[in-house]
Amino acid sequence: MASPILKQARDMARATRRILRLSPMCAVIREVRRRGVAVEQCDALECFAFTGAMHTLDYARVVRNLEVWEINPAHESLLRKNLPGAEVRITDTYDELARCTRRFDMIVVDNSPAHGPHVEHFDLFPGVFRLMQDSCVMVLDVIPSMNASVRRQYPEMFRDQVLRTRAEFYGVADPRELSEDVLVAPYAACARRQGYELRWHFVRKRNPILTYLVLGVVRGRV
Ligand SMILES: C[S@@+](CC[C@H](N)C(=O)[O-])C[C@H]1O[C@@H](n2cnc3c(N)ncnc32)[C@H](O)[C@@H]1O
Numbered sequence: 001m002a003s004p005i006l007k008q009a010r011d012m013a014r015a016t017r018r019i020l021r022l023s024p025m026c027a028v029i030r031e032v033r034r035r036g037v038a039v040e041q042c043d044a045l046e047c048f049a050f051t052g053a054m055h056t057l058d059y060a061r062v063v064r065n066l067e068v069w070e071i072n073p074a075h076e077s078l079l080r081k082n083l084p085g086a087e088v089r090i091t092d093t094y095d096e097l098a099r100c101t102r103r104f105d106m107i108v109v110d111n112s113p114a115h116g117p118h119v120e121h122f123d124l125f126p127g128v129f130r131l132m133q134d135s136c137v138m139v140l141d142v143i144p145s146m147n148a149s150v151r152r153q154y155p156e157m158f159r160d161q162v163l164r165t166r167a168e169f170y171g172v173a174d175p176r177e178l179s180e181d182v183l184v185a186p187y188a189a190c191a192r193r194q195g196y197e198l199r200w201h202f203v204r205k206r207n208p209i210l211t212y213l214v215l216g217v218v219r220g221r222v
Contacts, residue, residue: 011053018058024206025058028214031202032106032137035216039063042105045131047093047124048112051078052086055110060086063106069093094118097127104131108139113209114156119165125187129194134219136196141210142183142203146176149208183213191217 002010017023033039042063046056049068060066066086070079073090080088089096093111107128109121121140128138143150143157150157157163166175170182180203188198196217204212 014053023055023058024204024212025055028139028204028212029059029062031204032214032216035200037105037137037216039106042137043067043103043133044106044108045069045104047107047109047121047128049075049079049083049088051075052082053078056108057082059108067102067104069096094123097124097131100131102131103133104136105133106137106139107131110139110141113141113143113150113154114162119162119169122165122169125190126194129191129196132196132217132219136217138187138215138217140187140213140215141206142178142213143209144178144180144183144203144211147208153209184215187213187215191215195219 014023018026029039039059039062043065044059044063044067046052046066046068049056049070050072052060052068056066056068060083066083067089068079068083068086069089069091070076071090071092076088076090079086109124109128111118111121113120120143132138146157163175167173169186170178171186172178172182183203184198184201188201191198196219198215199218200216202214204214206212
């Protein structure tokens with residue numbers, strides 16, 4: 001658990017990067033735009049919202065509509081304060097996924113790597129495709145390398161069961177180091193099975209542990 005001073009310093013660093021448009025999420029939004037997506041016309045969903053301070057604030061003002069889901073009611077007031085225009089739902093994302101009838105142009109998945117019974121975001125697939133418009137951008141946190149930072153911050157990621165789940169999801173024998181091609185393959189295959197095609201993808205390093213994997217999918221064949 002970070003000390004209050006460290007947390008405050010991190011929040012200040014994030015706010016500064018946001019103001020200067022230097023955060024990894026700001027870079028993601030720029031690249032998505034460069035690929036022809038009208039971000040300002042996107043209805044976006046942040047599937048794991050916390051207070052929005054980690055990266056949702058970086059794009060909240062840019063999109064047309066924003067909906068955010070968060071399980072912990074303790075974050076609701078800050079979430080509403082930080083994201084005044086957003087539709088806030090205090091809900092379990094996995095349950096909401098099955099219930100939700102709305103469709104989104106951009107879906108951002110930013111959960112902790114191991115949380116409760118879930119490993120990374122794997123359990124959101126294939127259900128998350130139900131939430132997509134015919135054309136959709138998906139932003140995922142992926143872990144290309146199970147490095148020393150992962151071991152320090154998320155030691156549970158090295159449990160046998162978690163490693164097996166990761167190996168199975170990515171279709172590899174050893175899931176500790178994953179190339180970009182290996183990382184993108186299961187999402188492309190899942191998209192195809194759900195009637196979508198992966199039109200493009202790119203990665204953007206976020207921190208020593210997480211990398212954004214950004215997928216542009218369209219319904220039907222391209
Ligand atoms: C890494 S934080 C998200 C940070 C956020 N995207 C931001 O921009 O500030 C992950 C959040 O997911 C929430 N969470 C964990 N399990 C959840 C679930 N099943 N449904 C909804 N939220 C969940 C946690 O309470 C935590 O606030």
